[in-house]
Ligand SMILES: Nc1ncnc2c1ncn2[C@@H]1O[C@H](COP(=O)(O)OP(=O)(O)OP(=O)(O)O)[C@@H](O)[C@H]1O
């Protein structure tokens with residue numbers, strides 16, 4: 219099944235009247251890849267997925283699947299399976315009939331359908347619900363039913379629009395792992411929409427980060443995490459997100475709240491910058507930046523501190539052993555390579 | 569009478585001394601008193617005529633031969649069972665009802681599906697479509713007889729001539745007359761089915777059709793496997809309501825053909841009318857009307873049972 223599911227998006231624009239939901243989006247997805255579309259609510263992820271599925275036509279641009287221009291091909295003929303954000307289960311059919319529907323449309327023999335339905339239901343742990351109607355299921359159960367309906371048919375592209383958003387934490391982790399295994403074993407290309415960056419980081423081979431109808435960065439999760447190429451992405455990826463503080467660059471150092479920090483960046487001249495410091499990159503050191511602990515959020519195995527560094531608020535992650543108390547004064551610093559610098563006007567990485 | 573019956577049912581309670589209870593009882597009595605006039609009016613206008621009809625059907629009551637009048641028990645019904653004209657009018661009623669209801673649902677559904685796909689002008693279409701429904705059936709009958717079906721000048725006949733079919737005797741030929749009265753009833757009441765089915769269609773979620781497209785269902789499969797099952801409750805409701813009305817249709821046929829030519833369009837209702845008020849055989853006419861009532865109840869009962877059976 220390798221070699222199937224190569225996706226190419228070229229300058230896709232989608233207008234809703236005057237409003238541009240997508241402003242020229244281009245990306246490539248390799249066959250067999252697990253590709254995540256990550257971005258805040260309303261950034262155009264679902265729109266992208268629907269255009270890829272053929273449910274909506276783009277206003278401009280072209281979509282290629284396996285080298286063929288499918289921009290005007292009907293959804294029916296694209297051989298794509300999809301899990302809808304709204305589930306889109308057939309309300310009058312039982313769970314079993316819902317899952318069987320794509321196979322019936324493919325004219326599979328009855329016996330083959332029965333066993334395939336059972337297998338798919340087992341994978342998402344709903345085999346005890348096969349006789350129920352969607353109206354008699356909880357949100358999470360409906361979502362798993364939708365997932366089963368999508369995986370039961372071996373389509374060449376597998377699209378998922380926030381398929382785990384309604385599951386509880388434990389089930390989400392389990393299903394996530396199951397999904398990844400499934401995708402690996404089938405070798406099928408998967409496009410996965412989520413606004414949960416942890417999900418994208420753990421599942422995706424590569425991801426595209428959407429902001430306001432544009433792709434701001436494409437790369438592996440590690441790349442995007444290590445080298446966010448704009449302030450918006452830096453503020454979006456990571457939990458808690460990166461601290462973004464105004465600073466002054468001089469000669470390989472930056473001046474933050476009156477304190478000098480060494481950086482790895484080399485800029486041509488002195489200038490104002492936005493410095494990005496991950497909460498996990500901050501560490502306590504006697505010669506560091508003086509900060510007062512305003513608040514301690516204890517998360518069990520770690521804690522998040524709200525620090526006040528002479529008016530600049532930063533958050534810091536510490537392990538559970540050396541947690542300061544609220545009101546304490548501590549000194550923090552960061553390694554030079556952990557300091558990201560951004561241009562305050564263009565918001566791009568320097 | 570109804571008020572006292574309701575009130576007496578209340579006084580049987582031993583704990584009536586309790587204040588709250590007494591109050592509740594007073595309120596209920598007051599409610600019964602308020603309901604009584606409407607209840608009585610209903611009795612007087614529906615139940616009483618019905619009982620009178622059944623009672624009449626057990627008498628020989630012929631205004632042309634008053635000297636023969638008198639109680640005959642089930643004699644009228646015995647006659648009815650061997651009356652060929654009764655059986656033929658029953659058959660005409662069933663054909664008329666079955667055909668027009670089937671046509672109303674089929675055309676109404678087709679129109680609803682078409683209009684759902686219309687990008688604009690839906691509102692106008694709905695407004696125009698509803699017009700026939702608000703007309704009186706008698707007026708509809710007149711319109712069709714004079715404006716649509718009249719030889720040479722009627723629109724339908726004009727179209728038939730231009731289509732090369734030649735002028736037809738739309739209301740004079742037995743088969744064509746039946747076709748015409750069915751067409752008229754269908755024309756008037758299809759908008760009802762259309763409106764109900766359109767509303768029902770509009771309430772169906774859109775995303776399941778997208779899911780079906782991705783599941784590679786053809787347009788026909790989407791209709792068969794999704795639209796039709798989801799519309800089923802609405803369709804069954806339309807069939808029940810339209811069947812009850814079509815079985816007892818009267819005014820349009822009466823004004824267009826009067827049951828003719830001969831007895832070609834004489835539905836049971838019309839036969840009962842002719843027997844009672846043309847031939848003045850009131851007792852036998854009443855028996856026919858009761859027969860129609862029974863047929864209507866039985867068919868409705870079967871349809872309701874089917875609806876519940878799912
Ligand atoms: N039919 C429409 N008419 C007008 N605007 C629309 C329409 N559909 C979507 N939009 C807009 O397009 C933008 C992108 O929508 P989209 O559904 O792709 O967001 P999303 O990234 O999937 O968000 P979420 O995470 O909340 O699902 C949104 O601002 C939305 O309001």
Ligand SMILES: [Mg+2]
Nearest residue numbers: 263264303379
């Ligand atoms: Mg979405």
